Amino acid sequence: MPSLMEIYQMLPKTNCKKCGKATCMAFAVDLLARKINIDECTPLKEEKYRTAYEKLKEMITPVGALTETGFLVHEDKCIGCGNCVVACPVNVVADPEGTASGRAPSNDKVIIVIKDGIVRPVNIQECRRFGPNKTLCYACIDTCPTKAIEFV
Amino acid sequence: MGFGQFLTEPEFKFIIVTHRDIFQNISQEISRFGNEYAERSSVITLDKDDMKKMGLKAGDTVVAKNTSARVVLKVESSVYEKPHPGIAFMINGPWANALVPADTGGTGVPRFKKIEVTLSRSKTEKVTPLNDLI
């Protein structure tokens, strides 16, 4: 997973505000949180930033959400008990009637679900360990009886 | 052929406590005859110091014996923080059940969770196969 500094280093660092953010650093933060699209930074399209732009595109892929927050599931250990799904504070807010009450998800705003007996990230960019106000949340790790979840 | 094989291995008294295990349970749902079910059900977990005392390392086999049966099991080392000398753990299944005495003193409830056995190291024997248990 790319670090904030890695991303920042590849931006123009001119604080031009064309993206709508006050600074390039603020843009980097939002980019890391997948809250903004790379293409919002129009100067990046200039020829001199081409390598940086391509590299960033590669780094900030929406696929492989798993690695974006570093949310890693040891599939051999996961038993699909759903403790993490129910305990996750983001899930609680997103789905009070479903996952927060211990039941199947009732909407697609939840960020982790049990599929085929194993926990899977779905909107993991909403994870509290991610984004500008990130906090070191341990809800899914602490509630796992088999230590199947790790952040790397 | 070493001299050792003519000596009988010393026997140590143990109490086996059985418990459930989700992964064994999953393998049981798939098949009672699968390797995974057999491998998980035929493991006996021992305290580290007990293993040292008996000269055992993980993966060795032991003979578990009492008046009900004689079963060869695979040894694994305990992961519990607290030592539990003299107590061995097994996942419940046909291997542990073989050692459960049939006599219930007329109550109809066997002692499934507190099985008294002697354990001795086995150098040559393989884990008892499922079909030999019943």
Added chain:
Amino acid sequence: MYKGPFVCTGCALLCDDIAAEIQDNRIIRVDTACRKGVSRIKGCSSPMSCMVNGKAVDIDTAIKEAAMILKSSKHPLIFGHGNCTLETQKKTIELARKIYAHIDDTSSFCQGPLIEAILNEKLPTCTLEEVRHKADVVIFWGADPSNSHPRHLSMYSYFPRGKERQRGWEEDRTAITIDIRKSDTAALCGDKFYEIPINGDSEFINALFSALSNKVPKTSFNMDPKKILELANILKKSDFGVIFAGLGMVYSLDSLEPLLRLINKLNETSKFYLIPMVGQYNMRGFDHTLFKETGYINRVYFGREKIEHGPQHSIIELINNNVVDAALIIGSDPLASLPGEIAKKLANVPLITIDPCNNLTSQRSKVTISSALSGVECAGTAIRMDGVEVTLKQIIETDRFSDEQIIKQIMGKI
């Protein structure tokens, strides 16, 4: 096609929020169920077929042979029922009456005493929904749901937000484990784990009882009295407490007396209930059904003159004393779960197995009759561990008969 919600029959939690993806009448994906549930719903890798004396036959032949064995038997036993629907259980009891059989189930050597006490209203109990919405103290006693009932803590007992437990597990609930080893469930309870020696349950109950009566609790195993007093305090302050009783507790108590005494004491200051951690999905259902019909939950003999009940009619003692001369096994695998010596003896009796999957018992049976997997290939009803009736749905089509149909047909041929 993505469908649901279905009910999982992987254990007696009977989770009713399962979704499945179905393609060409095959279940290719199962969501929300735990891993054990997924393997149950997707089906076993060794389905059973109809056989007589090791030879493949059609189902009619197998049923005819089964009827013959039962008809000529003087002391038949019908055992199992834990993985059968209520509808099937009613039929097996009817069959037992008809052929003057012994009938028993696994509760005979596990949760029976607790279920019996609940049905006789000696133990207060509650539903899992009440646990979800109200419980502030949950005690896993000799139970490790993380291994036996994986969704127990997430669906009901610890992690969900309930109506009166809106702030979640960190603030609104206390989970306690009392066990002889630090199980996976115990590890989740942090410092609320009370480690007791093997068979130390009744002594621990006495110590806790002293602590609840404001006396210094003493144990021969030197548990810190402060720790027991702290527990007593938590229990006294509880609004809605639940004891989930596992086999660890059941096997360790010679009688229920200490437990009943403790529950009564707890109910002097707060509300406390008990739910047995039933394993097989409808074992409790069998006990309810037989209780309704005979007043007993298990170990019944439908004699020609009268109905008898007692430990001498338990599967263990029946086999020990060579009483049984034929056995019909349905929804269970006793050769895998009985003590070895008893399993060996049972294997020498002419056996009939009715099951969707091959198991140790079917392998040693004279007759095997393949049946539909309940909750997947056929519908029905069942009773959850807390006594609540749940309707099972059918997920895919099958040409296999249900257990109920098979028993009906056997009965028709006797």
